[in-house]
Amino acid sequence: MFIFEEYFLDERHRWTLCNTKDVEIFREHNCHVFQHKRSYGYWAIWKKLNEDFYEYDEFHIHVVLEQVPNFKNPNYQQEQYGFIWGALDAVNHLSFLITSNGNYQICKCENGNWEEYSELQENDNIHRGNSLNILEIRRKKDIVKFYINSVLVKEISTQIAMKILGKNIGFLVCGENTIKIHSLIIKTSGIDDKDSAEKRNTDEFENNTNLKASFFEHVSPENDSFEQVFADLNLLVGHDLIKQQFLSFANFLQVKSERSKRGLKNLDLSLHIVLLGPPGTGKTTIARLVGRLYKQLGYLEKGHVVEVDRAGLVGAYLGQTAYRVDDAVQQALDGVLFIDEAYSLITEGGSSNDYGHEVVQILLKRMEDRRDRLAVIMAGYTEEMEFLFKSSPGLSSRFSRFFYFERFTPKELILIFQQFCRDRDYTLEESAKSALSEIFENAYAKQGKMFDNGRYVRKVFEYSVEQQANRIILYDFKEINDSSISLIRAEDLIGFMDRD
Structure with a gap:
């Protein structure tokens, strides 16, 4: 259930707007700009929601922020900014703060006295400079988890993290510093890092097409068999090398299954695959055959293929992309998520604030969390895909196989x-x-x-x-x-x- 959605498209939620010697707050195109002019102290803005989400055993807060360069303050990247909750006023609140030079901190301010729940520490997941950063707070009963760009950075007991001083939420900026607030989403009904997609079957989600992935689903044929998979593979024109790779992979999977049945140790296996080569060479067809192979060998229950591209995953506004990616993952569970032209998620010369970066960050986590129920297959031009992997550390390590397609003679x-x-x-x-x-x-x-x-x-x-x-x-x-x-x-x- 969605408690609050804010994309700053209008003034419907009536956030603070002002311009004084100390602070200027105004709405820009699709964001809320928050400028603290003083070189000391901090400034906070907050508002009270119509519904009290603090009473729920499970909830999810998703915030997208961006720091604006400040050339008057050479140390602006060291200044903290972030989200506050459980706020009563400017000197009573809990906060999740980051800096653009790569540090984060979780703390409580009570009557102006600060208590650290997590000391200021460096984290490689923070995007440096004036890039977008996603902060998430997920409560699941007795534990509250804190994420930066979809990566878990801290767990704190609910008894501490939800020892609220008030019922307001808001934002905080320290020092001479300016941020853009792009979106804020709060929802309930059990959002966990592994169970997020399954538990979002609320009416609000079902009726909000902006939060749902756009995809095509290919279902394995009825009465399919291991032999039929290879019969269909051999019907394909050309691709002798691909057919050899496919056979070798299938042999490996069969032997691995047999070793598991005998209680023997096995190599840790990732089902994720990359298909590299020119367009129109049959990459989608091979992805579908891989799904069928996984099903026939018992690695995935359904073996269906959910086919998406950048347009199907990236939301129209910041904050929507995470839900679209999770929806695609949910649809693909027990089968294959096939991302065609995956290189378009992060392009050379593209903006570091492009929404495609968020897609990749979320996928990295889902690929690991759901590796027993999900295979991700990415496809695209060889050179562009190489740039994608270089731009996202850790992505290439998620894939076990790279298939190279040649153009047809x-x-x-x-x-x-x-x-x-x-x-x-x-x-x-x-x-x-x-x-x-x-x-x-x-x-x-x-x-x-x-x-x-x-x-x-x-x-x-x-x-x-x-x-x-x-x-x-x-x-x-x-x-x-x-x-x-x-x-x-x-x-x-x-x-x-x-x-x-």
Whole structure:
């Protein structure tokens, strides 16, 4: 159940707005700007919610903050800022604070006297400089957990962390310092780092499409079998190296299962895989086969594949992305979460404040927490994916296998075209094969990075079918047999050759 949602799109929650010699607080596009002008002390703002969430045994607070560079204060990155709860006033509250040079602290201020629950200490999970940082507070009965950018940094007993002095929530800024508050979400009903997605089946969540991932689900075929998985793999055109890698991986999985049955020790196994290569080379197809393989060997119960991309995971506003990622993970449990064009999550030259960074941080934790029920497969161009892994320490270590896809040769492109024909009851005249050879030889010779291989074949096929229909329509259908209405000739491809 959502207690409070704030994306600072308007003034509906009536946060403090002011401009004095000590502080300026104003709303900017999709954020609340909080500037403390003094070089000493701190300033706090707070508000009381309509519903008291402190009484719940389980709740989740999610805050997205950003420090603004302050060139007047060369030490601004050492100044603390963060979230306060259980607040009565400016000198009575509990606080979760960070600095942009990589430190955090959890403490209580009672009548102006500070007590440290966690001393100021360095943490590598804090994004340095003027980057976004996500603070989370999760209560689960007797324990309160504190997270920075989806990574657990501290656990404190509820008796201490929820010894509140008042019922207000808010924000605090120390020293000559400015922050942007991008979002604040508070919800109840049992949010735990492993059980967050399963327990969010409230009406509010179900009706809020902005918090739900956009995806396509592929279900394993009925009456599937281990043998059928490999039969379908061998039907694929080309990819001899991929087929060898797939077989080797399957052999490893089978032997590992047998060793487990015998009580023998095994290597620690990650089911997560990376598929690298050009577009249109069958990466999605291989991901689906991997899901089926995991199911047949008993590693995943369902083996279905939830297919998403950046657009399906990243929220429109800060604070929404975490819920969309968790929703995608929930949908993929006991199967595969397939992220196509995963490199678009973090791009070279992109902003450090891009929402894709949040996706990666959350995925890192979910991949570890749910490794027994979830396989994540990422796919994309080789070079761009290498940059993604370099930009996110720890991501590459989550993956056990890297499959490298090669572009299709002209002969393989023709075989794919013939496969399209067989699947759709078309046949090729010999002259059409010669025309296809010329089309694919030319395309292969001048193809760039964006050449989409199998998708290019589909475009050629769809064009030829349409041109064939334009030719056939000139005849009386009663005079045309099945062979003629299914035959693709060279003339049905000439136009594409000229266009290409």
